[in-house]
Amino acid sequence: MASDRLHLLRVYTDADAILEGQPYAQALLARARTLGVANGAILQVIDAYGDAGIVHGAKAVDLAPRRHVIVELVDEEPRLRGFLDSLGQGEEVGLVTLETIAIVAHGGHRHHAKS
Structure with a gap:
């Protein structure tokens, strides 16, 4: 994977x-x-709004919060x-x-570090 040609795909759902x-x-x-994409993560959204102007979140005042996530690849x-x-x-x-x-930086993960 050449680092000068990388892209970030985000799917909001x-x-x-x-x-x-x-x-x-x-x-x-x-x-x-399965398709061999190099890196991926699911991010939980705390608070957000979109083109409809509706605030989405999981605050205590919400009776039925619509939680959202972002899949990043x-x-x-x-x-x-x-x-x-x-x-x-x-x-x-x-x-x-x-x-x-x-x-701009790529560090190791502690759980992969040798003791």
Whole structure:
């Protein structure tokens, strides 16, 4: 994976959405891994708003909060476009963005460090 050609794909979705019996975001992450996408994560959204002007969040005053998550994937553009082709546009998919990124640092993870 050449670091000068990396892209970030974000898929915004509802945390409660289901695909094939599992949470939609987890299904997307599993599909990305199967397709060989280099890096992926599911991020929980604390608070957000969109073009409808509705604030989404999980505050104590909400009777039925609509929780949202963002699936982030990092790889070269052709692989991410392949993932997008497998995605399909259903009601579960909100905003989808794709942008060029530059890796400015890449540290190790403590759980992988040798003792």
